[in-house]
Amino acid sequence: MSKSLPVLSAVETVACCSPLTHEPMSQEQADSVAPLLKALADPVRLRLMSLVASHEGGEACVCDLTGAFNLSQPTISHHLKVLHGCGLLDRDKRGVWVYYRARTEALANLAALIGTPGAPAVPA
Amino acid sequence: MSKSLPVLSAVETVACCSPLTHEPMSQEQADSVAPLLKALADPVRLRLMSLVASHEGGEACVCDLTGAFNLSQPTISHHLKVLHGCGLLDRDKRGVWVYYRARTEALANLAALIGTPGAPAVPA
DNA sequence: ACGAGACATCGATGGCTGTCAACATAGAGA
């Protein structure tokens, strides 16, 4: 019922952007990128992304994740929903369990936008 | 007053981290990275970073920045303070004007941690 | 059909944060 999911999630809008050090970012661009960064700008969600991405098979079910935090299950569920909502995590329900998978290309796009790709941290 | 200078800003702590897709992030790691992302997770600050980084000479004074937003000067000053506070912007006062410069190596480190664009995920 | 387990949703709450107006500070010039 009225589950109007956005055809273009925040993740896709980032893919076409040039790095922020290259040219001034438009307001619309910033408005679409900021939610992605905001989703990652939380220690719990950062660790969740890392746990899922580095988990065996590239995916992890909620029961694998809740144990790593001193947080209630609803809280973990909330954070996963945020990450899934902005396109950083894929969701797959299999039986009783729900498996989450990191969208590494989304992370790569975001990284490319933040840091100029190919530019080393230490200049010669 | 009581301007306790941070010996190690949030930026430096990121430089040594392996990408989040490679291995599970520790809580301390996440706690040190999250503030950096949080600083960038605002449309205004994103555009500020982009404006400064892409500005002629790699630096921009506040008067160059305030015009780009429909925000009061104290608000811009506040955002610049946030970006400077976490080590993403360098500050240089010359006469009446204050020039900000983007720390591109900090951005590169952050990008490498998020997505390692074009970098092999498996070390030797 | 019934109970148990896995996960999501809801409503409430305390803390954080983006914004502004007002004021403070500091340098340049008259």
Added chain:
DNA sequence: TCTCTATGTTGACAGCCATCGATGTCTCGT
């Protein structure tokens, strides 16, 4: 010195958000 301009600081307020307990939904065994 006095004034103007550029920038930072303060205090206040409204909106957002991370977290929890309680509850709902779905699926699998028995």
